[in-house]
Amino acid sequence: MADAQSSSSTAGPLATAKSRWWAAGGVAALVVLWLIFAVWPDWLVAILGRKKVFVNALLNGVTLGALYFLVASGFTLIFGLMRNVNLAHGSLYLFGAYLGYEVSRITGSWLLAFPIAFLAMAALGTLLQIFVFRRLDGQDLQQTLITIGISVVLADIMLWIWGGSFYQILAPDWLSGPVETFIPSSVSRRTGELIYIKYPAVRLFILVCAVIIGVGMWYILNRSKLGMLIRAGVDDREMLAASGVRIQLIFVSIFAFGAGLAGVAGVVGGTFQSIAPGEDTRFLLSSLVVVIVGGMGSIPGAALGAILIGCAEQFGSVYAPTYSVVLTFVIMVAVLAFRPQGLLGRA
Amino acid sequence: MKRILLAALLASSSTLAYAEGEPLKIGFMATLEGPFTVLGEDGQRGFELALREADYEVAGRPIEVIVGPTDASPESALRAARKLVEQDEVDIVIGPLSGSEGIAMRDYSKTVPQVTFINGISGAQETTLVDPSETFYRYNMDGAQWTIGLGDYVFNEKGWEVVATIAEDYSFGYTNFMGFALEFCRAGGDIVERQWVPLGTKDFSSIIAALPEDVDALYLGLGGADAVNFLNQYLQAGGDANLIGGTIMVDGTVLSSEGRAKEVLIGTPSSGPQADTWDDPNWQGFVTAYQEAWPPEQRFPSPSLLATGYYNSTNAMLAAMEAVDGDLSDGQAGFRAALASLELDAPNGMISLDGNRQAIGSNFVTEVVQMDDGTLATQLVNKIDGVEQTLGLTSEQFAELGLPSRDVVDCTAWQGR
Numbered sequence: 001m002a003d004a005q006s007s008s009s010t011a012g013p014l015a016t017a018k019s020r021w022w023a024a025g026g027v028a029a030l031v032v033l034w035l036i037f038a039v040w041p042d043w044l045v046a047i048l049g050r051k052k053v054f055v056n057a058l059l060n061g062v063t064l065g066a067l068y069f070l071v072a073s074g075f076t077l078i079f080g081l082m083r084n085v086n087l088a089h090g091s092l093y094l095f096g097a098y099l100g101y102e103v104s105r106i107t108g109s110w111l112l113a114f115p116i117a118f119l120a121m122a123a124l125g126t127l128l129q130i131f132v133f134r135r136l137d138g139q140d141l142q143q144t145l146i147t148i149g150i151s152v153v154l155a156d157i158m159l160w161i162w163g164g165s166f167y168q169i170l171a172p173d174w175l176s177g178p179v180e181t182f183i184p185s186s187v188s189r190r191t192g193e194l195i196y197i198k199y200p201a202v203r204l205f206i207l208v209c210a211v212i213i214g215v216g217m218w219y220i221l222n223r224s225k226l227g228m229l230i231r232a233g234v235d236d237r238e239m240l241a242a243s244g245v246r247i248q249l250i251f252v253s254i255f256a257f258g259a260g261l262a263g264v265a266g267v268v269g270g271t272f273q274s275i276a277p278g279e280d281t282r283f284l285l286s287s288l289v290v291v292i293v294g295g296m297g298s299i300p301g302a303a304l305g306a307i308l309i310g311c312a313e314q315f316g317s318v319y320a321p322t323y324s325v326v327l328t329f330v331i332m333v334a335v336l337a338f339r340p341q342g343l344l345g346r347a
Numbered sequence: 348m349k350r351i352l353l354a355a356l357l358a359s360s361s362t363l364a365y366a367e368g369e370p371l372k373i374g375f376m377a378t379l380e381g382p383f384t385v386l387g388e389d390g391q392r393g394f395e396l397a398l399r400e401a402d403y404e405v406a407g408r409p410i411e412v413i414v415g416p417t418d419a420s421p422e423s424a425l426r427a428a429r430k431l432v433e434q435d436e437v438d439i440v441i442g443p444l445s446g447s448e449g450i451a452m453r454d455y456s457k458t459v460p461q462v463t464f465i466n467g468i469s470g471a472q473e474t475t476l477v478d479p480s481e482t483f484y485r486y487n488m489d490g491a492q493w494t495i496g497l498g499d500y501v502f503n504e505k506g507w508e509v510v511a512t513i514a515e516d517y518s519f520g521y522t523n524f525m526g527f528a529l530e531f532c533r534a535g536g537d538i539v540e541r542q543w544v545p546l547g548t549k550d551f552s553s554i555i556a557a558l559p560e561d562v563d564a565l566y567l568g569l570g571g572a573d574a575v576n577f578l579n580q581y582l583q584a585g586g587d588a589n590l591i592g593g594t595i596m597v598d599g600t601v602l603s604s605e606g607r608a609k610e611v612l613i614g615t616p617s618s619g620p621q622a623d624t625w626d627d628p629n630w631q632g633f634v635t636a637y638q639e640a641w642p643p644e645q646r647f648p649s650p651s652l653l654a655t656g657y658y659n660s661t662n663a664m665l666a667a668m669e670a671v672d673g674d675l676s677d678g679q680a681g682f683r684a685a686l687a688s689l690e691l692d693a694p695n696g697m698i699s700l701d702g703n704r705q706a707i708g709s710n711f712v713t714e715v716v717q718m719d720d721g722t723l724a725t726q727l728v729n730k731i732d733g734v735e736q737t738l739g740l741t742s743e744q745f746a747e748l749g750l751p752s753r754d755v756v757d758c759t760a761w762q763g764r
Contacts, residue, residue, distance in 0.1 A: 049557075056556030064550055101605075164384030166575040168606030171583070178585035200552070200583035273549045274579060274604075276572045277384050282549070314553040317544065321554075322516070325545050 039184055039194070049319075052185045055197055057314045063203040065303075065310030066210030067272075070265035072287035072294075072302045073217065074258030080234050080297025081254050084133045085140065087147040089262055090284030091154040096121045096263025097270040097279070098158060101167045110172045110271070117263035125259020129252045151280060159277050169270040171202040179204065206268050213261070214303055221299060230254065234297060289328055293335045295345020304343055368408040368673065373664075374415055374431030376442025376452075377467055377657070381418030382547050382572045383445060385600050386653050389646070390444050390467055393654030396640050397661035405665050406673030417443060419546070424448035425455055432459050438675055440464045441660050444653065446471035446490065446519030456480045463679050463686070465664050468656030470594075471518035472525075472751050475705035476736060482679075484686050484704045486663045486693075487656045488620055490519050491526030491751065492734045493594045496712040497618035498530025500728060501591055505616065507563035509537050513554060513577070514568025514593065516543040521751035523593045524568050526738060527618075529748065532758040538566075543753055544573075551577045555584050563589060570595035578608035592617030597715050599623070599651030602723040609723060612715045620656070621695045622711040622727035623649045624718075633658070633694035648722045659693045666691065701736065710734045 036058070040051045048054055075089045099120050100113035132150070136142045170176075178198040185197045221227035229250055232240045241247040269279070286309065291297075294305025309328050316324030335343060375394055378387035391414075403410045413435045415427030424443045428451075431437045440462060443452055449469030456464040457480045464483045466474070470490035475483070501507045510531070514520045520543070528538060540559055544551070555577075558565065565588050569577050574596050590612065595601075597617040602609055621630070637650040650658070667685035675682055691698040696709030709732045713725035737745045749755045 053553070053557040057553040060550065060552040060556070063552075105605075159384075164379075164388050166385065166572050166604045168575065168579055168604070168608060170606055176583065178583070198585060200580070200585075202583055203552070272552075272580065272583065274572055274575045274606075276382065278381055313550065317548070317550070318553045318557045321542060321544055 036183060039187055050186075052197055053318055055183055055185070056199070057318045058311065059199055060203070061311030061314035062307055063207045063272075063310070064314060065307035066207045067265060067268050068286055068290050068310055069210055069214060069303050069306035070261055070268060071283050072290040072306055073214070073299055074261035075287045076291045076294070076297055076299065076302045077217075078255055078258045079291065081230055082133065082251055083138075083140070084255075085144055085147070086128070086133075086258075087144060087284060088128065088151040088154065089259075089287060090280035090282070091151040091158075092121045092124060092259050092262035093266045093269065093283045094158060094275070094277075094280040095124070095154060096266030097169070097275040098162050098167070098266075099263070100267035100270055101169050101275055104169050104267075110169065110175075113169060113267045114264055117267045118260040121263025121266075122256040122260035126252055126256045128259070129255035133255070134248070134251075151284070155277065155280055158280075162275075164277055167270065167275040169267060169275070171271050175202040175205055177201065200272070203272055206272065209268075214299070217299055226250075286328075289332050292332055292342060295342025298342065298344045298346070301342055301344035308343075368406075370411040371405060371408045371439070371668070371673065371675075372411050372413065372435065372437040374413050374428070374435065374437035374440040374442070376415040376417055376424065376427050376431070376440060376448075377444045377653075378419045378448075379414070379416035380423075381420075383419045383570070386571055386595075386598075386651070387416070387444055389600065389651045390653040390657040392637070392641060392646060393650060393657035393659075394441060394467075394661050396637060396654070397658045397665065399640065400636070401665050405668045406671075408668075408673045413437060415440075415442070417445075417448060419445040419448065421447045421451035424451050428452060428455055432462050437462065438679070439664060441657065441664060442467040443469050445469055446474075446522065447517055449474040449485075450518060453478075453480045453483050456483045461678065463683060465660045465686070467660055468653050469519070470522060472522040472736070473518065475703045477750065479703045479705075482683065484663070484683075484700065486659050486691060486698050486700070486706050488706050488708050488710065488734060489736060490522030490594065491529075491738055492706075492708075492736060493619045493710060494523060494526030495530065495618070495710045495734045495738065496729050496731045497591070497616065498527050498532070498536065499534055500618075500712050501564065501616055502531055502534040502536045505564075505589070507589060507591070508535070509539055509562045510564045510566050510591065511540040511542075511559050511562045512538060512566040512568065513542045513544060513551075513558075514566070515546050515548075515570065515573065516753070517546050518751065519570075519595075520546075520568050520593075521753065521755070523595075524566070525748075525751045525755050527566060527591070527593070528756040528758065529738065529761060532756055532761040533764050535763055536758075537762070538758045541753065544569075546573070548573055549576050550580070552580045552584060555581055555586060558586075558588070564591050565589070566591040566593065567596045568593035570598070571600060574601045575604045575606075575608060578611050579606065582608050582611055586611070590615045592715070594619040594652070597713070597725055598653070599647040599649065600653070602715070602725075603647045610717075612723065613717055615715045616712065616728065617715070617725065618710060618712045619725075620652050620708065620710065621650075621725075622713045622730075623724035624716070624726045625695075625711070625730075627694075629692070630694045648718075648720075649724065655693075655695055659691060659695075659698065662693070663689055663691050663698075696730075696732065703736070705736050707733060707735050 096117040100117040103113040103116045104110050179201045180196045181199050183197045184194040290305040294301030312327045316327040377390040415431045417423040417427045444467045449471050453474050466485035472489045514524045592615045634649050670685040671681040698706050698708040712729040716726045
């Protein structure tokens with residue numbers, strides 16, 4: 001707070017408002033950290049219930065958010081750069097999941113499912129970009145309708161091949177079951193020792209992977225030459241094309257990358273949830289909500305939106321099960337009402 | 348697409364036989380979309396098996412089938428039924444599959460008295476109990492009847508006295524839970540926590556973390572993809588409590604899913620209208636017919652209760668149609684009288700109807716076992732015959748119980764009664 005006051009005297013009212021936000025954010029972060037790492041006093045348990053439940057909901061919300069982020073980041077990247085609303089993005093997710101299932105079943109390797117799902121979906125995305133979006137550049141309505149059509153066709157093809165059964169991709173043995181984390185849950189009544197929270201290993205692994213992918217994307221976008229081109233393309237496509245950049249090549253590679261991420265997300269989703277018909281529209285809907293909340297075209301926005309929606313679903317399912325479905329849409333409506341461009345979107 | 352082709356094929360093949368008699372138009376409804384797709388597909392197999400055995404013909408009339416896919420929501424059932432009745436002008440509708448759909452069909456059937464509705468396998472209690480429809484017949488027991496014997500078994504034989512429950516938040520979830528809770532509480536058990544989750548929940552991990560630890564067992568009233576997701580995440584979280592299965596929790600649809608999550612279910616007691624490994628010759632005959640009708644990759648190892656339910660409903664229709672010699676010209680009055688008085692010798696026991704056109708039948712308490720070939724199946728523990736919709740209560744008691752909802756049964760009020 002001392003910092004905030006000193007800066008206000010030199011930099012005027014704008015800086016004051018900004019540093020107040022920073023201070024508020026810092027306090028909130030401290031509160032959350034305390035909630036996670038402290039052993040809860042009795043009065044807090046009386047209000048929020050057992051700490052184990054709270055921390056699990058938080059971790060689950062973040063890991064579910066990681067899955068949503070993988071799907072939504074490709075979606076938002078494609079939209080941000082090319083203004084293409086790809087409503088077949090959910091189908092890429094589900095297709096990747098089925099392929100991942102087949103790969104892990106045939107080869108017995110879970111890890112191998114990821115690159116194959118990525119490459120296959122990237123190839124499909126490339127075809128989509130070249131044969132659909134490039135031909136319909138700037139025609140939003142036609143793009144929307146055609147991609148809805150493609151998603152219906154893909155859904156029926158997948159139903160035809162894999163039927164309506166439920167599939168799961170088996171996590172390898174070294175990732176199955178829970179691991180003990182370093183987060184204390186409560187103090188044992190008998191021995192006085194701290195009891196630590198146990199958490200499914202596979203979800204932690206996926207969370208770490210999502211963070212690596214997210215940071216990597218942020219780094220490429222903000223620190224590399226390719227990222228510079230992409231950001232320039234987001235701001236002004238025509239000018240970038242006019243300056244001699246092979247913009248179609250960038251478009252197709254971004255589209256392929258976004259589609260590939262959806263395929264990877266499919267393998268992730270197939271591992272800790274299940275693969276079944278209908279998952280495509282569910283993930284399309286959730287990534288739409290995520291990018292609307294986070295801001296269309298913004299990668300940090302997709303991350304923030306994904307974590308918000310993931311946490312809303314998980315906390316909702318524990319603390320208000322009846323309304324958990326509504327909660328995500330309440331967040332979306334609130335964001336649309338007060339910040340229509342999304343939390344981190346640009347107006 | 349495949350289904351449309353199939354329906355077109357069926358339609359065209361039956362028009363060939365048109366000369367023998369006017370075709371009988373049957374509308375078939377099941378959940379062929381959405382989270383219960385795989386359940387609907389097995390229901391369709393049961394329906395087709397009964398028709399194949401009859402050679403798609405009854406009393407000299409060729410049978411023409413029109414498929415109405417639904418997605419387990421009442422709106423989709425209504426849409427499908429409207430299409431079948433108003434556009435295709437079917438004589439009889441067989442379906443629907445899911446609880447809330449059944450209630451919608453009860454109401455819809457009152458507006459189209461020219462058509463007879465035979466329930467597929469939907470199991471909400473209200474469908475035939477509250478304001479029943481004169482033209483809606485149900486040859487399967489409801490979700491509460493499917494639990495008779497289970498509460499007693501887990502309390503007295505297993506010795507589990509305190510349970511927490513997780514079940515799906517819709518009419519079948521309530522009905523199925525209510526029957527279990529009533530018997531369990533009357534035996535002296537206690538239900539300490541009830542979690543109701545929306546149909547279609549995919550991520551149960553937080554709910555799993557919030558489960559109480561100091562209970563003897565968990566009752567799981569989930570079905571389809573939700574059940575598989577729950578088991579998968581329960582396994583990943585290292586869960587090892589005793590489980591009690593609702594009727595569709597341990598059904599063939601879940602027991603034959605891919606992956607090892609279902610193995611959590613081995614040893615789980617449950618109950619329902621059938622036991623996979625029952626040695627009754629009639630049942631074994633049905634299982635064999637089912638297994639021979641489709642190659643292994645296109646069916647379950649043995650028929651699920653959905654296949655059995657649709658098979659029975661279709662056979663009831665065929666039997667009543669034989670009884671009136673295929674004559675529906677009296678506004679289906681004779682056909683309906685035959686349906687009402689029918690005693691169906693079904694693979695899963697004798698079935699007759701009560702005054703509300705609701706089935707009285709046999710219920711099976713089972714446990715999940717692993718077969719020699721590695722597949723899972725339900726094994727008979729106890730069979731109870733003549734289970735009525737009033738669950739063996741007097742009509743005053745039954746009225747006091749109330750209709751299925753989240754808070755029924757009030758466990759303390761029924762303990763020891």
